[in-house]
Amino acid sequence: MRSDFLFFIILFNLNLYLSAQSGNIQDRKEIMMILADQTIAWNEGDITKFMDGYWKSDSLVFIGSNGVTRGWQKTLDNYKSSYPDKSTMGILKFEVVDLYPIGENTYFMIGKWHLTRMKGNVGGHFTLVWKMINGQWKIVSDHSS
Template identity: 40%
Template sequence: MKKLITCCILLLSVIFVKAQDRQAILKVMETSRLAWNKGALESFMQCYWKSDSVMFVSPTGPTFGYANTLKNYKQTFAKTKTSMGKLTYAIKKVELINKDNAFVYGGWNLKYTKRSSSGYYTLWFKKINGEWKIVVDHSS
């Protein structure tokens, strides 16, 4: 009976930790979305790992490194707050691969005054120093 109770406690603790990690990832996504919609590009970028190893893949090809990714975002969007549009996400799946890695899949939409654009993303999140950060972003 003790083994059964121990197994149940362990199972519940694993489920609880996964739920916490899932919520933490969703909070990172929401925080970045809110920063984007305020026109705060550098705050938006806090969801990315500050490393030369971070990778962003767009329709034009891959970009490596946090600084290069930020530079590309600034060149494309940061002319004015309105040039960034209003960002929304449709998060379809958050899958925890293990205690330090997660996969997120969904859609994005940018609404501007007279037009909108949309696409999909797949994100590899990694827990680094206790925080969930995007290490690979494939957005199209």
């Protein structure tokens, strides 16, 4: 029930966001839907499903407070190590600041993330590079701080 409500809120905000933007609306909608799916997966405590939005490749690049990580599996392992349980994961909220094309089948996203947790809230900013790979939008580079 809570996931359904959260999904509705995300879709409502998605429609408001898309109506204010220019560019390929379908591409932007698909990317924002993946972000919404990631939010739901995270908030359900499912890091592996959260990772579905990422390119499952050794070429995936993740840049965080510990430096550069290369590869989907290593990124997953780092997430699981940093967020070992649902209480540590908290409730995730994304705010997209900007999303625009930077090349053919490639988008750049700037945003904010926030985790509400009993042990203390945390948050920061992120930049994502999205690329169309085998007919699906995937995050190929993530810089989160």
